[in-house]
Amino acid sequence: MSSGQQFTLRTIIMAHPDRAAQAAALARHVPGAEVVFDPEPDGRRDSMRATYAAWSAGVADATHVLVIQDDVILSDTFLPTVLAGIELLPDAALAFYAHNDSPNGALIRLSAAAGADWVEAITEADYLPCQAVLMPVPLVRRLTEFMRPLVGLRFDDDDVLAQFLTTAGVPTYLSVPSVVNHGQFVSLIGNDERSAALYSHFHPASAGSGQRLAHSVTACPYFSKGVAYCMLRVDDGTHDAWRQAHWLDAVRWLGLDRAVIEEGFEQHRAADDQVPALVDHIGLAYVHGIWVTAYLTGHVLRTGAVPVRRLTDGATTPVSSDLLIDGWAAMGEGGLFGTLLHPRSLDGWGKAVSAVAQAAYEAAGGPTP
Template sequence: MAHPRRAALAARLADRLGRQTSVVFDPEPDGEPNPLRCAVRAWQRCPPGSTHHLVVQDDVEPSSWLWELADAAVDRFPDAVLALYVNANSFNGDAARVAMLAGHTWLPPFRYEYFPTLAVVMPCRTAHEFAAWSGPRVPVERDDDQALARFLRSRPDPALLRVPALVEHGRHASLAGWGHQGIRRSVSFQADPPGSDPELELAALPALPRFVDGRSSLVVFGDRGDRPPRVLPDDEHLSFVDMTRLGVPRLATVLFAGVTDPGGPPTGRLRLVRQLTLAGYSLGRVLAAAGADPVTALRRTDRRDAAMRSYIEAGLAGTGLLDRWSGQLDALAEGVWTAVAAGLRGHPSTDAAERHPDLVPDALRLL
């Protein structure tokens, strides 16, 4: 689905995708931005004889393994609506990061957020029903991701999100007016060939660690998932992850000892590294509570490192600090990785290092 202003971009993408991919343009390109208006037409366009329909937006960069992995996903989840991209600075993105580090590829969407529509595949029957359901709403709604989320909540259709993503968001200005919403990139992108590990599905999370606007937070859910999420106050957050107020700066001093502020006041550096310490430690505690294997969770690959960088980038994007710290993202990520390791093992101590010498990083032995 595309806007005529991106006709050349969309044509190149269709050529790259192959499989007789067609471009569906916004029928009212001079009207107010309305992605749902174009989505209705796109989801109606199932080729004859097809069982499933994939719709991508015009500003994506597809993985070289998009079709191979999308075909496998359809074979495995033939009745499901599958999002092949999750944005890094969303609730879904934060959940996807936990899932990926825990060794999972698929997870359910966050109930109280939009359903990401940058690249979605669904059965043709469902696609036609969504188009019919959405058509009358175009005059009063504009966002296809919000509409699809409501559509799915009203039905029993299974829905899943994939991480790493099979498309990446291209660096193009938003035509729908969402350029102010922070970074638009995946949690992690499938840039390398798929491995031999099975694509596991995550059922649920005990809590959701977030790093937003330069602050670490922890989101918890109702007992049955039927109540809106709640962001814990600071004291409850610390209690949930078995951390103390003094423990955070103590751990941060060790983890980020070699990181210097590239141009701001010392207080700004202290605030950032302490919040990153709590963000990483909370991520580790949630991984532990979810039963993640520490060896799996701490395994380093390019895709996993990208997921950690996107954690930091998403949290800095709304603060105006991302450009200032861009040259030190790798150093910040190393500190967060070590905080995750500490969280997986509980409060860092010399006892923990003695019990798990193979998993506790050298930095933690200094505590």
């Protein structure tokens, strides 16, 4: 498939024979896509082996390769967004999905609130999910060389991909929002509970809107296992490096007063009649973690820690308040992954979670549409 006159895209569906029907359906959704099956389908379940096979399938007559996993849902604007990404950032690696409990997922939500359509990914301190990734052919060749000796040794293909991008110094960007989501299929490697950090059927690039890139982000709050954390970009004297901080450390680093955050939470608990029921349902520590994460998010945006620059001219798409609310709900769901509680525990509670997060965000002075 061609994008303008300069670029040619080859699409590979990375698949297991148990999902042949789903892979065929995805291939019909993306014209010209080819299905590449796990070369050892009866062997140990190994996503690294399957990923290597997909990226090694050949790059003849292409400038870019897109690899899609067989268990995803593609938005209505997925393909136009991919083609726009090639035009905008032809030398970069692009990912169109991030998990709702990860720093990169939080980075997508943070950038959406800042009005961006793309964001620089974190690769040195987070994995990069392989659900839908695009690379120019020269990078694909280097990636397969990097992966080859690791097949049979490593199974964590998303970590290996992030390590390659970091060591190779490859610019890597995420679409904002994600235009791919995890499908409702039984996972072959145990990721049933995960979904996108912020998913939408619409990406502004598909409509020809002016595009904006969030870059040089210095702080990214995220919610994991019921606890608020913050990724901080710290200068170690030789280069900037991301490091994870518990929210108490992040509060000191960002110059915030813990007492103000705690007082705001207690005031909201007393004022919002949904909070006591939510606390009874899911626990005080979880609701407190939601409040702190959203408060830090509002502060980070208010203080300019998420610079945004234009990639193209033209009218830009306004920040959607509905999308931000959806992001809070996804953050809440992701925060239960890896705990004793299933994310489905929040079924019917999304609005209550979002209300807590939005109140904290606004209390910190976060920008609103």
